[in-house]
Amino acid sequence: MEEKKLDTNSLIGFLLIGAILLYMLWQNQPTPEQLAAKEAQQEQIDKNAEADLGTEAIDSNQNIALAQQKSQIGDFAYSLELPSAKDDFTTFENDLLALKINNKGGAISEVKLKTFVNYDSIPVFLVKEGTARFNLNFSTADNRTLNTSDLYFEPSYSTNGNNTVLSMKLKVSEDQYLEYIYTLKPNDHMLGFSVRSQGLSGTFNSNQAANFEWDLKALRQDQSITFENRYTRLSYEYDGDKTSKLSQAGEDEEDLENVSWISYRQHFFSSILVPDSPLKKARISSFDLVDDETIDTVYTKRYNTKFPINYAAGELAYDMNFYFGPTYNKVLEKYNKNLEGSIPFGWGIFGWINKAVFSPLYAWLSSFLSYGIAIIVMTIMVKILLSFVQYKQFLSQAKMKILKPELDAIRQKHKKDKMKAQQETLALQNKAGASPISGCLPGLLQIPVFYSLFMFFPIAFELRQKPFLWVEDLSSYDTIAELPFNIPFYGDHISLFPILASIAIFFYMRMTTGQNMANQPVQEGMPDMAKMMKYMIYFSPLLMLFFFNNYASGLSLYYFVSNLISIGIMLVIKNYIIDEEKVLAKINVSKAKPKKQNRFQKKMAEIMEQAEKQKAAQERRKK
Template sequence: MEEKKLDLNSVIGFILIFGILMFMLWQNQPTPEELEAQEQAKQEQVEAEKKAEIKTETFETSTEDFSVTSATDSLKLEGLKNKLGAFAYSSTLPSASNKETRVETELFDLKFSNKGGFLSEVRLKKFDNYDSLPVYLIKDKNIGFNINFGTTDSRILNTQDLYFEPTISENGDNTVVSMKLKVSESKYLEYRYELKPDNYMMDFTIRSQGLSDVVNSSQGVNLDWKQKMIRGDKSVEYENRYTRLTYQHDGGKIDKLSPTSDDDDVEEDVTWLSYRQHFFSSILVSEKPFKTVDLISENLLESGDDDAEFTKLYSSKIPLELQGGELNAPLKFYFGPTDNTVLRQYDYSLDDSIPFGWGIFGWINRYVFVPLFSFLSGLMPYGFAIVVMTILVRIVMSPVTYKSYLSQAKMKILKPEINEINEKYKDNAMKKQQATMALYSKAGASPMAGCLPGLLQLPVFYALFQFFPSAFDLRHKSFLWADDLSSYDTIAELPFKIPFYGDHISLFPILASVAIFFYMKMTTGQQAASQPTQEGMPDMQKMMKYMIYFSPIMMLVFFNNYASGLSLYYFVSNLITIGIMLVIKNFIIDEDKIHAKIQENKKKPKKENRFQKKMKDMMEQAEQQKQMQNRKK
C-alpha cells in the first residue's frame, strides 16, 4: 500500500516538474523579432562560408562595422566575425568604446585614440600661440594615421576603424604606451610609443606578432599619414609662406614641396618626413629608409581668409615591408619646435628642415648668423642683439661699401671726358667704345667696379632675409613697441583691409622705408650722376630716379606683414650704411686727390693684358669689316 502511495506521489511530482518546465519554456520562447534575427544570422553565416570557400569576394570595412559589443552577445559577435574575420576579437574587448588614453610628460600632454591606436592629440606644454592659447600639433581630428592591409580571407581592413587595447608601463625613466590590435591574446598588431624624459623625440615601433597567417602579404601593407597644419601665427598668410613639407632622401639630399601651391612627388629611400608649421614640426624618422613615399601638399588657405584654422594638408603614403609575414618597422616621432638648437641634438640632420636657404645662403646662416645671434642673445635682450648684429655686419661689409663709393667717385670725375668722347665719335659707335675703354684703362676706373661690391653683398642680404623669419628664438620676444619680433608690429588697426598691405599699420617697415629712401638717394643718385648717357641705351638717370621711390614703396607694402625683427634689421642697417657713407665721403675720399691720381695714371704707359689685347683686336677687326662693307655699298 505504501509502495503504491510512493509511486503515485512520484508520478504527481514528475507531472508538476514537467508542468513547471513547460511553463518556463513558454515564458522564454523567442519573440518573432528574435526568431527573424537568428534566421538572418544563419543566412549570413552560410553566405560567409560560401564566400570563404570560393574566395572571390572582398569586404571593404567602414566605421559602422565596428560598433562596441559584448563577448556574451553571440549574435553580434558572429556578425563582426563575418565582417572582420579574425580581427572581430578586438571589438569584444573593454577598450572598444571609442575612448582615449591620456599620458603627460614634462613636455607633452598626449591623447591616444583607442580607435585606430594613433596619437589623437599632441599639446606642447612649454609654448603658447600668438593669442596665448596652447600650442597643439594634433587636435580635433586634424590627423589621419592608418595602416591599410589585406587579409588571407579576402578582406581589406583599415586600422583607423579598428579598436586597439592600450597599456601603459615604465621602462626605466621612460613611459611606454602600447596600443595593440588583437586577433587573440598572443596575436596582434602593435603601435609602441616610448616617451623619454625631457625629450621631444619618441621611439615609435610598428610591429606584429603571429599575423603571418592573417595578413595577406601579396596585397601589400601601406601606411597613410595625413595631417592638417594648425594655424599658430598672427599673420596666417606670412605663416603659410614658411609652412612646408620637407624630406631627406637618397642618403642625405634635402627636398621640399612648394609652400605656395598644391604639389606632389614620389621619392625613394626617404629617411625622414617633416610636416612643418613655421615654428613647430611633426617629423617621422625611419631607422631604415622607406623604399618609396608618395608625398602630397595641399594649400588650404584661401586669399583673404584671416580667420583660417588650418594652412595646409600634408599626406604621405608609405609601403611597409613584411619579413616572414610579420611587420617590424622601428621609427621615431618628433613633435616640437623648429629650433636649430633643439633639432641639432638628434643624429638625423633634422636641422636641415629649417629653411635657412640653399647653397651659400644656407652656409652663411648656419655657420655665421645662427652662432653669432645665439651668442649675442645670450648676453642681451633679443632686440638689442639684432641691433648689435646689424652693426657688426655693416662694419664687416664697410670695405665693400668703400670700394663701391670710390668707384662711383671715379666715374663722376671721368664723366666730362666721357661726354667729350661721345660727342667726338657720335657717328662711330666702334670708335666711341674703343676710346671709352682706353680712358677707363688709363684712369684705372671701371663702370663695373661699382656693381661688383653690390653683388658681393647679395648673399648676406638674402641670407638674413631667410634667417629672421626662421629664427625660433625671436618668437614672442618683444622690443620697443613690437610685441613679437617674429611677427609684424602694430601701431594702428585699420577698419578695412588694403590689398597686399593688410588691415594694420606697422611702424618698423615705415622706418625702414624712410631709411632706404635716403640711402638710395645717396647711392643711386651718386651713381646716376656718374654714369654717362650712352646712345641707344636706356636713360639710366631716369631709371635710377624711379628706383629711389619704387624701392621704399615696395619695402613699405611687402614688409608690413613680415617679421618685425627683419624690418628692424633693415632699418638699422640702412641707418648705419648712411652713416658709413657720410664718413667715407667727408673724411676719407677726397675727389681732388682722386682726380690727380687719375691724371697721373693716364700719363703712365698702360700695359694691356691678354684679354684686353684680344678684345681690342676683335673690335679693330669688326671696325675694318664694317668699313669694307660701307665701301662696297
C-alpha cells in the same frame, strides 16, 4: 438615399486591433526595475569614463556599431569585445608633450606642446581631434582588406627604465594580436613608435605589403597667415644626406626612395616622421588649404605620407619615431639625424652662411643681449665687415666723377662715330683705373650676405614672441594701427618698422643711384635711363613697404638699421676718407704710365676694332 449603418464586424475588428496594439505597448514598456537598472548602468558608464581603462563599459548605441564591425572583420572580432573597446582616449605625456591616443585605431589624436602658446596665447597643438589620420591598411589571408583606424585597441602602460611605454593591442586572442608601442622619454620631443604582430602569420596575406598612412592638417599658429603659410612646407631627406621639398603653394606630390625623414613643417613647429631605417619607398603629398588670406583661416596645409611595410616570416615588425616640437636647429641638432636640414636656411652658399655664421652669431649675442638689441649689434658687425665694399664703390664713383668732363668731351668729339667714342672711353677708363665694372664687382659681394639675412630672420626661432620697443613679437609684424578694411598685398594693419625701413632705403638709393647717374657721361638715350633710375628710387621703397608689412618685424628692423648705417658709412667715406684731389693725382699718374691690358680688355679691344673695320667696309660699299 440609403442610410449608412455601422458595420458590427468592422467595429469588432478595429477594437481587436486597438487592443492588440495597447497590449504590445504595455508589454514592451520597461518595468520599474529595468528603469532603475538602466539609470544605474548609465551612472556606471559615466564613472568609468574617468576610471581605469580595463573596466570601461560599452554603451547601447555603440553595441550596434560594434556588432556590425564584428560581422565584417572575422578573426579580429575579439578586439570588439574588449572592456576598453569604445571611443575613448588614453593620455600619455612627459615634461614637454601631452598626447592623447584614441582607442579606436590606436592612433595619435592630440599632441600639445606644453611649453609653447600660439599668437592668441592658446597652447600650441600640432594635432587635435579630427586634424590627423593614422592608419595601417593590410590584407588578410582570405582576401579581406582591413584598416586599423576602424578597429579598437586595448591600452596598457609599462615602464622601461625612465621611459614610459604605452601598448595598444588589436587582439584576435590573448596571444594573437597587432600591437602599436609608443615610447616616451623624459623631457624629450621624440616619440618612439613600433608596429608589431604576434601569432598572425596565418592571418595576414604576406604576399601584399601592409601600407602605413599619416595624414595631417596643419593648424594655424602665427598672427600673419600669409607669413606663416609661406614657411609651412613638407620637406624630406633622401639618399643619405640630400634634402628637398614639395611646392609651397597649390598641390604637389612625389614618389620617393630611400627616405631618411619626412617633415611636416608648420613654420616654427614641426611634426617629423623619422624611421629607424630609411623607407625604401614612400608617396608624399601637400595641399594648400589657404584660399583667402584675408579671412580667419584655421588651417594652412594638408600633408600626407604613405609607405609599405613588408612582412618578416609572416609577421609585422617596424620601428620609427615622431618628432613633435619647435623648428629650432638648437633642438633638432641633438638628435644627430640632420633634422635641422628641414629648416629653410637657404640653398647653397646662402644656407652655409646662415648655418655657419649668422645662426651661431645671433644665438651668442641674444644670450646676453635683448633680442632686438642683438639684431642691431649683429647688423652693425655685418656692415662694418662689409664697409670696405662700400669704400671700393665710392672710390669708383669718385673716379668717374673726376673723369666725367673728359668722357663727355670724347663723346662730343665722336658724335657720329659711337664705336670710336666707346673705344676711347674704355681706353681712358683703363688708363685711369676707373672702370664702372670695378664699382659693381664689390657690390656683388654683398648679395650672399643680403640674401642670407633675408632668409635667416623669418626662420629664427629665437625671435618668436620676443618683444622689442613697441613690437610684441619680433617674429611677426608690428602693428601701430588697425585698418577697417583690407588693402590688397598690404593687409588690414599698419606696421611701423617697414615704414622706417622704406624711408631709410629711399634716402640711401637717392644718395647712391642719384650720384651714379650724375657721374655718368652724357650720351644718347641717357635721359630715358635717368628717368627709369629716378622711378626706381621711389618704386623700391614702396615695394619694400608693401612686401614687408606682413613679414617679421625683426627683418624690417634689420633693413632699417642696415640702411641707416650704410648712409652713415657713405657720409664718412665721402667727407672724411676720399680726397678727390688725391684721387685725381693718382689718376694722372696712372694715365701717364703705359697700361698693360689684361686678357678681357684685349679681347674687348679686338672686338671693337673688328666692328669698326666692318663699319668702315660697309660705308665704302655704300659709296
